[in-house]
Amino acid sequence: MKRDLFKASLLATAAMFAGPAMAERPALPMDASPQEEAAYKVLDKYCAGCHQDGALNEGLTKAKSGFGHVLDMRRLSQDPKFVSIGDHAKSKLYQVIAGGSPPMPDNCWSPDCTPEEAELEVLQLWIESLGANAPEKQFVSLEDIHRLAQEDLQKQPTNRRDRIRYISLRPLYNDKDISADNYDNYRQATVKLINALSWNPDPYKWEQVDEHGVLMRIYLPEIDWDASKWHRLETIYPYGYASDTDPYLNPLKHMAGTDIPIIRADWFASTAPVAPLYYDLLDMPDTVQGLERLLNLDMAKNIANEQVVRAGFQNSGVSTNNRLIERHALGTGFFWTSYDFAGSKGRQSFFEYPLGPANVYGPDLAFEHDGGESIFTLPNGFHAYYLNTADGARLDVGPTSIVRDDDYSDGTGEVINGISCMSCHSKGIRYNDDAVRDVAINNLALPSEARQTIDAIYPGQKVVQEWFKKDEQAFFDTLRSAGIDPETAAGGLEPIRGLFVYHVDHFIDLQQAANELGMTEDMLRKRMPFVGHQFASLMTRLEQSPIARDEWTAAYPALMEKLTDYRPIINDHKAPANLTASVAAVVKDTPYAPPAADHSTVYAAPPAKKDTPITTYADVAKPDHKAHDPVQHSVPTQSHLTVYTNKPTYVVGEGLQVFIEPRHDCRLTLISIDDRHQSCVLYPFPGLEDEVIKGGSQYVFPPRGSLKTTHEGLETILAICNGGHDAIDLHTRDTSKVSCAASHKPLTKDQYTEVVNEVLALDLGDNGKDRQNVAGVDYRGVSDHNPDVIKSQISVVVTGH
Structure with a gap:
């Protein structure tokens, strides 16, 4: 029983085919501006030794705090976590170097080795220059977005209107900290995610439907969705509202036949790609066996008939032990799957037992694996992901005691299907070499029939690399067909992960609070004196100590009701029970107040024991189970x-x-x-x-x-x-x-x-x-x-x- 539980806890990581790569020190861009060149020199002098992959100080194997791109000037300038476009005072990069806590650089033990005033001024000028050419944008209010959607919907055929929905980038468009280039990257991220949740053979393509480019129109059948799929999102959407004064909202709802015809792109990216909802939106079955039936795939038959391509290696970049990967042909492209092991000895060594699984080859030469991950092409060419135990049961989240999602430095380290997989496989399949063929085929202790099979299914490094390259190119072509640049990064990350991080990790200040409530900062300041005394602390706090996303969604409906002409829609979204005093005061005695909290709860859960079973889909299906909250994938958002x-x-x-x-x-x-x-x-x-x-x-x-x-x-x-x-x-x-x-x-x-x-x-x-x-x-x-x-x-x- 213990062994079964342990097997159930092991799964393939989101970096299924990841191989360690040697990082290179990024060079200064050829077209660098004088400000960019000067800033590069300062960052190289004080920061690169700890925060630039490829330039780390001796003894460091990984960049500190997961921040390893301080010299990648273009990526850094688009990373809102560190740089606020045109405003050095709001930029974390500048704050820390200029005297934050802990003082940086952290290998400096006296003020004498910190940047001089002239060097700080160089960084200041560079950050300010980033906003110099920012286009002047007209603020888009909630009423504006409703008008734009209603006008567009009126142009659509009447028999389609009840199946048309919109995704809005309004909060990102209004955010002054987002450059025009980064805004476009967030838009590409949204298109990529929509396609990653679609079974339609034709890729979804964004068409500009409004003058600002903030709305994406989705005809649900174009992504093989119906109204019930959209309704799944509506039931947990925390930003829904109604109004008796907005002249466009009610007509829009009536034509679309739904209370929430528009959802935010950033919330969509933080929620839809997180299991178990991710599985549900793709109608994924509960087992690998069910997935095979869905895809018209018979893996055992393919293996028995030697219609697979295999490679095995010991260092995947994430997993501790052996990993074997296997490619099956699929009508839509490919089905790569992995066999992962809790150890590397005995039946868990595919060098000694290279011909599993046992249901195909029998027990004599079969390895015993403990879990797996699959990545396969959807009909439109985009990728989908599946995590499972050794017996094929579906998994949502991987334990940090076994595997880690290190692509997301500010996360909890949990591997979560599918956001972790989308991030890791940003360019599709990740390359690695085969280490099995040469060892196993020359092992004369194996029967000749077994070595013949090995020769057929382990074709060697050259062939495996050709398949990697072919599948990668196919994915690149798919991205381009949907208008997505394969090299696109949003906020310095894989685009969908970048949009996820934008929503989950970035705290809400007064400017962003006003934006999300549908007004300018000046408008919010004018209304603040007229709210009740219970709002006073929160308003003071918003001006200097931003609010984490989980608390903001708790306060949002109360603020919406008090400060605007809109009424929040109450649905299944649950606010966290533990709130700070200023937020608790705002929601007290309102319909939006969470249940009573236990404030003595410890800050972090104790490490999971290795024999603790992973939550399976069967567990999630239970009425009393609390499904994984995407917000809890982030460490910064848990502002205690x-x-x-x-x-x-x-x-x-x-x-x-x-x-x-x-x-x-x-x-x-x-x-x-x-x-x-x-x-x-x-x-x-x-x-x-x-x-x-x-x-x-x-x-x-x-x-x-x-x-x-x-x-x-x-x-x-x-x-x-x-x-x-x-x-x-x-x-x-x-x-x-x-x-x-x-x-x-x-x-x-x-x-x-x-x-x-x-x-x-x-x-x-x-x-x-x-x-x-x-x-x-x-x-x-x-x-x-x-x-x-x-x-x-x-x-x-x-x-x-």
Whole structure:
């Protein structure tokens, strides 16, 4: 039984045919601008050693934090995670180098080896130049998008209208951080995903149906869908709404015969390619055997008749042990499948037992595999994916204890069908060499009949490479036929994954909140004073501490109802139970409030044991099963801790308040780091009680006394929950630890060399006035309450006037 469970937990990874490739140091583009050339030199000097594949420092085998393209200037400029087009202050790349936490470069142990002001200015000028040629765009509101869709639908034949739907790129079009080129790449990503979910032999092609190019019209039969497929999306779509005042929305709904005729492209990319919904949209059966019947494929017969091409290798780039791959001819193109192994010895060595599976060759020479992945061509030439156990049961998610999705550096590492597979196989089949033929065919211990079979089904590296090349070229031709450039990357990633990341990982600030609510930032600011007091904290937070996607979808309907003339549609979408105080206040006593939360829940689930069974489709089908949430594939979106201040900017001498909002019970450490790399511990602090901050509550710091700004510059306030000495030292290792006490005086030369006034000064009043918080403070916020480090930070500007 244990072995069966273990077998059930092993599956092929999304990088089924991945072979390790030697990364090359990217060169400066031939047509580089002067700003681009200057920025390249600065990034090469300070960042490439840790963050550029092919240029890593000695001892590093992988780029730190999964960020390995800092010198790929064109990709970096299109990566909204690191660069905000035309705005250096909002760009994470600049923030970190200019004094963020932890200070970068992280092999620098003093301010002397950080970039000089002139070098920072070079980066600033480059980022600003990216927005210099950005086309002026007219803001597209919700009413605008409804008008465009209604006008287009009126032009369509009346007998088709109830089968026409629209996918909108409106939020991306309005987003000032997205360049024109990257916007077009997101559009190609949407076309690619639509085709990857279609059984129609003809590829879907985007046609511009409106003046802005933000709408994609889909005639459902063109992708072999009916209204019920679209309805599956409607039931979980978190951004549906109704209106009594929009003159276009109700007529549009009436003509289309549905309450939600338009869905957002970014949400579509974050949801539709995630199993089990991915399987359902493609009508995939529950077993490999059912998949064979669907495809009119008989794998056992093909193997027995030697109508397959095989290759085996030990290093796939992801799997720990052996992997054998096998190609079957298919009417639509090909069916590649893999046999994966929990070990490499005995029956799990295809060098010794090269002729499995046992149901074809019998038990004597058959290997024993533990799971597999299949990639095959749809009738339109795009690819579909399937994960399964050794006995053929369908799988949704792969365990990180066995395999990892390392293409998505900010993810949990889970291999999720099909987004992980789409990302890994961005160009179709991935190349690898065969290592079985030469060994097995010369193994005279094998019967001659077996060696003849090996000769037939393991044709060797040259033939296998030819099949790889043929299948790759066919996929490229398919992409081009749908208007997709095979080299396209969106946000620096495979296009569909890039659009997934855009929706899931990028936090919502005031500008994007306004955009998603259908208004400009100025319009939102004008309406903010008229909302209730329960919205005050959230509005303050939006201006300086963006909201993660899962919390934003919880707050969205309440904000939509309060700030616009639209009414949210309540459906099966479920908001997370654990919310920060500012979001919880907004949804409290509304129809959109989630069920009561258990704020004591630990931050991360314990590692899965190797013999823990994987969730199968049979489990998912159970009424009480919670299907995989695509948002939980992302680490950044799980914002367990928020920190923000009562104002975004301050004048020297002005009082400052810090708001800390954990989603779970938190043992807090609060640190101030200034732009001269000097740090002090604000909390715990002598005179302030060190206590657990309850999940879902708001902790205002300081609880008494005052926190004063004492010098011009950039102040970074870092909040850490449950951090040990090592975690805190990581963020303060190359800073000079000083006292936060307003009455601080130098104690000894070893502890301080001078009074530092640039850091925030904490004065607790009479009770704590004379107490000192010296370097080497006892971090009493450290606790075994939860071992994981959860952190958040905010930077505020202090000016002289």
